[in-house]
Amino acid sequence: MKITTLVIKLTIIINVTLITFTIAQPTNIRCCHGSTIANNRLYIGGGTIGPEDNETVYTDDFFSLDLTVQFNTSSPFNMPYKVHPNIIVKSDANTLVYAIDNEGGSIYFFGGFRNPQNSEGNGIYRYSLNIMYIYNATEKFLHISPNLAPYQIYYYATAMLKTGVIAYIGGGKAPNKLYNIPMNEILTYDTYLSKWDIKYASGIIPEPRQGHSASIGNIYLTYLHQMVVFLCNGDENAKESNGSYPSFAVLEFTNDKFVWSTPDLIGLPSKFRIFHTSHVFGDYLIITFGRNKTQHRVNTIDLIDISNKSAYKFVTNFIPPGAPPPSPPPSPPPSPSPSSSINIIIASVLGSVGGLIVIGFTFFLIRRCRYRNVIPTPSG
Template identity: 30%
Template sequence: MLLYKIFFTMNFFQNIQSFLLIIILLFSFVNCQNIPNPRSQQTSSLIGNRLYFFSGDLSTTDSHNDSASNVTNEVWYLDLSSSFNTATPPWRKDVGMPIGYNLGASCVSPIDNSVFLVGGRMYIPNTANINLGSSPVYVFNSNISLWTTPNIIGFNSSFKMRNQIQPVIDNYGKIYTFGGTNYTGFNASYVDYNDMNILDTTSMTWSTLAIYTNAPPTFVSYTATLLPTGIIVYIGGYKDTLTRSIQTFNTKNYNWSTKVAGGDNIGTRVSHSAVLTQNGEIIIYGGSIWNDTTKPATPYIAKLDTSSWMWSIPNLSQINSPQLCDHSATLYGDYMIIAFGQIPSKSSMSYASLSNNLYILDVKSYILVTSFNPNQTLPPNKSTTNQTPSPDNNLNNYLIIGIGVAVGIVLLGGFSVVGFLLYKKQNQYPKFIPTPGTTDRI
């Protein structure tokens, strides 16, 4: 009887272990379906409570973008209406773009919340073929997950494939895009530009301003930040070695001017990010030095007071801060959400180390937090919080529900099998009736 009990116990636990292993594998499969691959050179936009990420380059072996076969057309987003941990962000996938896309930028219309993707390198999805015949602008309606290409009046054909740019959009729906390059990484000739292009999204008319004598030189991979005063502030980029010299453009009178910022010493940088806080400070983050993309810019974080034009370095541990370039950064209330990008210190001239991590910086305390709580930050625009679920999102929800039902069936079936085996084992032998003096029990 003792041998039987040992044999039965061993088989019982073996069945339980096998069953639990199946469940673990099933849940691992479910979780892996909604995690985007590491990437860089994507663009992001905040629409209400949804933070969208468009496209990007997935390649780690092509640091110079000489091939576009790994440029994706994926669209991912995070729902910021609920709390989550940065280790397991609640990623959701939306309908993909009609083209592969990188090194461009997106603007959200203040009129109807449409996303305008301007410029960038565009490719036929899943191929290395450049999409020269594509539109220079794609429009995304997040309410119905629909991509369209608008008919633009007076478009400047030299802007086609313009990349490494940062457009901004004003309250009247006008998009301002300066400079850029048409370099595509295919060993073809290219031109760097210093013209200002304006797209009026209300009438879909395009205009290119004459190049003024005081316009900045050609430069790319900069950041552009629009202040409430209508001034666009350009920081960094491939233009010169003096980051203290900041170019500004007045959208009201179309005049350029130069600001020489004081304060802390801020090094040169490209492929960094910039956000504007509610108190008028521009926070720049990450990037690499202008003549070596494998070396991180220093300091890694800095802020510019646009009322005094003074630089300062926040008291944030440079050791614990993630080193990123070609990443995304978006301000949501008091949270600066940093995502994806390339890790300069782990990259070389022939290899790019990519990230799919999410970091959240509290811009009031300058502390990296691991939990996102929407109740601790104020949404920038409560009027745009209502979102209609997209078809792809519904599909994802149905898939998750379906897999959940399948897991439930497997759980129920597994417990039924284990229960049946237990019942069968217990009834396979005659009942043992204890008598006085015995110590065995079942």
């Protein structure tokens, strides 16, 4: 019920539009969607679907992935999806990101597009790009933070830290989105003090990027996966098909300081993703849908096992927390040693000889008994 209410409220707040949407299915290719985890389910809704050359096919579907059962990501058609047809989520591609505080009482909106009017004269409303909007879910009212952000950003990633601070990572600056924000420059918003700040991270700084995702994990680890950047110098020749290095990085937040690291990622798939979403659940980083470097949308899910900090790796089997691990395959019988082989050969020979002797002796006794019982007859 809470998820339904939340989605309906977000729909009312975000969308005042008469755009024509199409109903899709979980297995459709898509990008630029929204997602969240609640009650052991990954809820996914909206986004852009259809051919990569058409950016105006939006979907109003809403479905979830069951995270209490085991599944394999090799085929999108065998995933434990459930469609929720009674919840309408209508949203075209945008960078609007919201975060919920630890108590679940406030929802924070920042960024996004303000599109021009359509042919019917109806505006597609998005929030201003440097104003923080706060929706009080308990009292059911929306108010605006009096403090403006230092600058306007697009295509960033965000994570709500357990300290009540929202971290905005990467992205491009307004007005043309072509100026990439350095990855060591972390824009933060303190939800308790209603205060913006800029913090600078140390460590191995990743290349700047847009269209990436961030997911919060244990000990304030933010996992960034499969990111992309407009490689440009502020001109009109930015290209989306260039990937940033590395594609996977970890941002650790301890003692009010951010530190970047770039651990190895084993089994990196060839499928590159941008405009996707990602979430940490149990020992997995779950990456859903998105678009690859050639702007082709995908309908698959990637899993990264993050249980071992020294060996992050891609996997295809999802095992929910608390479930027994799959049984290992039976081990083959041990190979016999050379001495054992010789002993087996000798025993086989002796056994064969002994068997022949027993058979011959038995045959001899049978013949002897047979001739002993024969009564001789007189000749002539």
